[in-house]
Amino acid sequence: MKNEEIEKIIEQIFKNFDVKEIPIPVEKIVEKLNIRIKRSPAPSDEISGILIRKNGVALIGVNNTESHVRQRFTIAHELGHFMLHPAKDAFVDYRDNQAGVIRNSKERQANMFAASFLIPRKQITSDVRKISKGGIFESEIESLAKKYDVSKEAMNYRLINLGLNK
Numbered sequence: 001m002k003n004e005e006i007e008k009i010i011e012q013i014f015k016n017f018d019v020k021e022i023p024i025p026v027e028k029i030v031e032k033l034n035i036r037i038k039r040s041p042a043p044s045d046e047i048s049g050i051l052i053r054k055n056g057v058a059l060i061g062v063n064n065t066e067s068h069v070r071q072r073f074t075i076a077h078e079l080g081h082f083m084l085h086p087a088k089d090a091f092v093d094y095r096d097n098q099a100g101v102i103r104n105s106k107e108r109q110a111n112m113f114a115a116s117f118l119i120p121r122k123q124i125t126s127d128v129r130k131i132s133k134g135g136i137f138e139s140e141i142e143s144l145a146k147k148y149d150v151s152k153e154a155m156n157y158r159l160i161n162l163g164l165n166k
Contacts (some may be wrong), residue, residue: 001084001109003161007116009083014120018044023149024118026075030060035082037075039064049074051081051091058082066095069151073114080113119148121156128164136165 011110013019030037035058042048042063048070050061052095062071074093078123081091085106093107131140136159145155159165 003112005119006080006084006109006113010113010117010120013083013117017102022078022120022123022147023072024120025121026079026118030075030079033079033082034058035079037062041065043063046094047092048095049078049093051078051093053082054088056102067133067151069145069149069154072118072149073151073154076114077110077119080110084109084113115154115158115161118150119155121162124148124158124162124166128159132164141165 013029019025019029019033020110027037037060039062042061043064043103045065048063048066050059052059052061060075060082062074062078064071066074077093081088088106091106091110094127127144127147128136131143141152141155141159144159145152148155150158156165
């Protein structure tokens with residue numbers, strides 16, 4: 001699935017639920033989709049989240065020992081699996097953000113979904129145009145990350161992927 005297709009799915013979700021605010025209310029949207037969220041310590045520090053579907057019921061499990069922004073990303077990531085990969089009933093997502101890790105296509109798609117969901121293209125492009133005066137600097141990335149309630153790393157990757165920060 002291409003990034004443009006993922007972004008169209010997200011735009012439709014935002015339209016259906018009349019989402020206009022930043023930061024994106026990921027938990028409210030998940031609840032409106034009748035997906036339960038359960039937070040608890042994971043059996044391993046390497047596990048960030050899980051998605052389980054059974055008999056028409058879905059549950060997102062989140063490792064509550066991770067930071068608030070990481071938990072938001074995990075919820076959006078699992079929502080990505082829910083929306084993009086309906087044929088699979090369970091996903092266990094390991095924290096694998098080290099350089100050089102090769103992710104399968106479903107994990108890459110769920111990561112793209114999470115980044116695009118939490119940092120929508122139209123809003124971030126508009127915000128960057130308002131603050132950019134010849135480049136995006138560390139302080140602007142930090143300010144944008146706070147506004148969107150994401151990590152600085154997630155914001156920086158999204159800006160790079162959109163060609164807004166080189």
